[in-house]
Amino acid sequence: MVEQCGETPLARRGEERVRTKLHRIAVKARAEASFKFTSMYHMMNEELLRECYGELEAEKAAGIDKVTKEEYGAKLGSNLAELLGKLHQMSYRPQPVRRVYIPKAGNTKQRPLGIPSLEDKLVQKAMVRIMEAIYEEDFIEDSYGFRPKRSCHDALRALSRAVEEEGTNYVVEADIKGFFDSVKHEWMMRFLEHRIGDKRVLRMVVRFLRAGVIEEGKWRASEEGTPQGGSISPLLANIYLHYALDEWFEKDYRKSSKGKARLIRYADDFVVCFQNREEAMRFLGELKERLQKFGLEVEPTKTKVVEFGKWAERNARARGEKPETFDFLGFTHYCGRTRDGKRFRMKRVTAKKKYRAKLAGMKEWIKRKKNTPLRELLPEVGTKLTGHYQYYGVTDNYRGIRRYREDVKRILFKWLNRRSQRRSFTWEEFNRMLERFPLPEPRIRVSMYYRRCKGLFGEPCA
Numbered sequence: 001m002v003e004q005c006g007e008t009p010l011a012r013r014g015e016e017r018v019r020t021k022l023h024r025i026a027v028k029a030r031a032e033a034s035f036k037f038t039s040m041y042h043m044m045n046e047e048l049l050r051e052c053y054g055e056l057e058a059e060k061a062a063g064i065d066k067v068t069k070e071e072y073g074a075k076l077g078s079n080l081a082e083l084l085g086k087l088h089q090m091s092y093r094p095q096p097v098r099r100v101y102i103p104k105a106g107n108t109k110q111r112p113l114g115i116p117s118l119e120d121k122l123v124q125k126a127m128v129r130i131m132e133a134i135y136e137e138d139f140i141e142d143s144y145g146f147r148p149k150r151s152c153h154d155a156l157r158a159l160s161r162a163v164e165e166e167g168t169n170y171v172v173e174a175d176i177k178g179f180f181d182s183v184k185h186e187w188m189m190r191f192l193e194h195r196i197g198d199k200r201v202l203r204m205v206v207r208f209l210r211a212g213v214i215e216e217g218k219w220r221a222s223e224e225g226t227p228q229g230g231s232i233s234p235l236l237a238n239i240y241l242h243y244a245l246d247e248w249f250e251k252d253y254r255k256s257s258k259g260k261a262r263l264i265r266y267a268d269d270f271v272v273c274f275q276n277r278e279e280a281m282r283f284l285g286e287l288k289e290r291l292q293k294f295g296l297e298v299e300p301t302k303t304k305v306v307e308f309g310k311w312a313e314r315n316a317r318a319r320g321e322k323p324e325t326f327d328f329l330g331f332t333h334y335c336g337r338t339r340d341g342k343r344f345r346m347k348r349v350t351a352k353k354k355y356r357a358k359l360a361g362m363k364e365w366i367k368r369k370k371n372t373p374l375r376e377l378l379p380e381v382g383t384k385l386t387g388h389y390q391y392y393g394v395t396d397n398y399r400g401i402r403r404y405r406e407d408v409k410r411i412l413f414k415w416l417n418r419r420s421q422r423r424s425f426t427w428e429e430f431n432r433m434l435e436r437f438p439l440p441e442p443r444i445r446v447s448m449y450y451r452r453c454k455g456l457f458g459e460p461c462a
Contacts, residue, residue, distance in 0.1 A: 018048045022133040029137040029195070038197035040130050041204075044087055044123075049080050052125035056118070063117030064098045064214050072118050083119060090200060094120045094211040096219055097228045103364070114213070114228020124232040127204065134195050135239055140246045145267030146234030152329045153446050155266045156348070156394065159273070159328065160448045162262045163346045168273040169309045170280040173326040175302035176291065179268035180233065181225040183240050184295040185209050188226075191243045208232055224295075237267060244294040245270075253283060271328050280305045302327075308335065310344040330354040330392070348448075350392050350400040358388065359404070363411050370415040378437035381412060386440050393445040401442040409439065 021043055028035060053076065058069045072079055086092040095117045101110035116124070136148065144155035162168055176182075188209065189202065196202060208227045213220045226233040226240075249263045249272075259275030261283070274280040284305055288298055306324040307315065313335045316323040323335045331354075336347035350358075362384065369377055385405060393401050417424045425433070 018043055018045065018051070018129075022129065025130075025133040026137055029134045033138070036193075036195060036197040037134060040196065040198045041200035043130050044084070044126055046080050046084060048126050048129060049083065049122060050076075052122055052129065053080075055125060056121060060121075061100075061115050063115050063120065064095055065117040065119075067118045069118060083122070087123070090203065092123065092204075092207075094123070094208050094227075096212040096214045097230070099213045099215040099228065112228070114230070116227070116230045120208075120211075121230060123204075124208065124227070124230040127201070127208075128231050128235050130201070131196070131235060135235070135242070138195070139238060139242055140250055140263075142262065142264045143238060143242065143246060145265065145269075146238060152266060152391070153394065153448075155264055156329060156331070157448050158264050159271060159333070160346055162264065162273040163309055163333075164344065166262065166273065167260050167275045167309075168262075169307065169311060170274045170277050171306045171308045171326055172272040172274065172280050172284055172287075173302065173304055173306060173328065174270055174272065174284075174287065175299040176268040177297050177299040179241075179296065180228075180237060182296055183226050183237065184224060187244075187294050188236060188240055191239055194243070205232075205236070209236075234267070240294070241265065241268065244291065244296065248290055253286065266329055269329060271326065277305070277307070308333070308346075313344075327351045327353075331394070331397070336396070345396075347396040348394065349397055350404070355400070355404070359407055359411070362408055363415075366408075366411055366415050370419055374416075374433065374437060378434075378439070381408065382438075382440050385442075389440070389442055390445050393443055395444060395446070395448040398442065398444055401444075405439065405442050409434075 025037065025040070028037075053069075053073070056069050060069075062068050083092070097114040097116050097120075100113050100115065102113055103110055132148070139147065142155075142158055144150045144152070144158070163171070185206070189206065192202060192205060208230070210222060211227065212222050213228070226236045246263065246265065249261075254261045254263075257274075257276075257279045259279060261272065261274050261279060263270060263272045272280070272283060274283070284303070291297060304326075306326045308324060308326065313323045325332050325334045327333070330351055331348040332351045333346055333348050336345045337343065338345050365384070366381070369380070372380075385408060388404060389401050392404070413425065413427070413430050416430070
């Protein structure tokens with residue numbers, strides 16, 4: 001028997017395609033905000049699983065089962081048939097996540113990383129596709145984290161509009177302490193039951209929540225938090241914060257505010273823009289109480305009220321102070337002016353903490369790779385620089401990415417000169433080598449103002 005190609009969607013003749021079914025669910029969810037879906041699990045079929053298999057990244061590390069995408073795909077048809085049998089008999093049990101630790105750039109701490117088994121990744125992707133059909137219709141417009149066709153840059157653009165066009169005078173910078181490890185399973189399931197009445201979907205979510213972690217060969221129960229490393233974790237996190245934070249803000253807090261107020265969230269990192277100081281201060285107090293109800297707390301070192309906006313610079317100078325700044329999504333936001341000096345502009349630069357961490361990460365990588373042949377090493381350095389520009393190359397941050405390139409050059413010069421006891425390069429020789437293997441020039445890649453940005457063609461934006 002010949003296995004069907006793993007990239008080919010499968011649907012029986014006359015049977016409605018999965019995408020059509022998901023679209024119908026989305027239409028229903030949009031039309032009826034309180035409707036509870038009782039029949040969803042049947043969409044966990046071969047067509048959906050094949051599509052999800054095609055989306056898995058081949059180079060990702062294997063979980064505790066040590067199965068790679070290539071190995072699983074060698075007998076994809078029979079593997080999916082066996083998996084579907086277990087899923088529909090409700091005998092499928094997710095495996096514990098393999099936990100490893102990787103160095104945290106810029107300090108001596110280590111960051112935990114969860115690696116699910118391949119089949120768990122596959123089932124989670126399918127679950128996410130089904131559940132997203134509902135929740136993408138429910139989530140607020142200003143929720144940006146881990147959602148289809150949304151990005152950090154979209155959240156930053158929304159913040160620019162809120163500050164520059166909507167009368168913002170105060171910003172609450174907020175961060176939830178250890179959010180992904182603090183999610184309460186009981187509350188998670190109560191939230192899901194608002195919209196999902198299919199017991200099989202709910203049971204499968206519970207199994208993923210309780211699958212546990214394997215660390216140094218020992219199993220540890222997961223009594224709190226979301227599954228590490230899998231695609232279902234970001235969706236569950238968004239659902240949790242939708243009910244614990246977003247809906248409360250939109251339906252309760254904002255309606256009681258006299259001035260304008262707007263919450264912009266990316267995962268557990270969020271800022272709230274206010275017109276009035278009193279309401280910003282009141283929000284901070286009520287936020288702590290609201291989150292505490294659901295087992296969450298704000299990180300005090302990353303949570304504050306900042307005077308920010310059109311009048312903030314003038315008011316700060318009148319007090320003999322500098323205008324305040326705040327951090328969001330890796331950028332420090334500060335008060336500025338347009339080029340002609342006539343209008344207020346919120347500007348941004350790479351946050352110092354993120355800058356140091358990125359540079360430390362690059363230093364460690366170059367140190368490990370210093371003995372790689374230059375014709376291989378320098379293009380790799382260039383690829384990493386391009387990746388940095390793609391995120392941090394936003395309007396007003398040209399100096400930030402230019403500085404990063406120069407610092408990377410200095411690190412590269414230092415470690416190439418440590419490849420042997422004899423000094424390898426003078427600066428003049430090093431620069432001549434870079435003429436042969438040029439590093440990409442910094443370019444602004446992302447406009448914050450929905451206009452054609454000159455930096456996209458190699459020139460800095462305003």
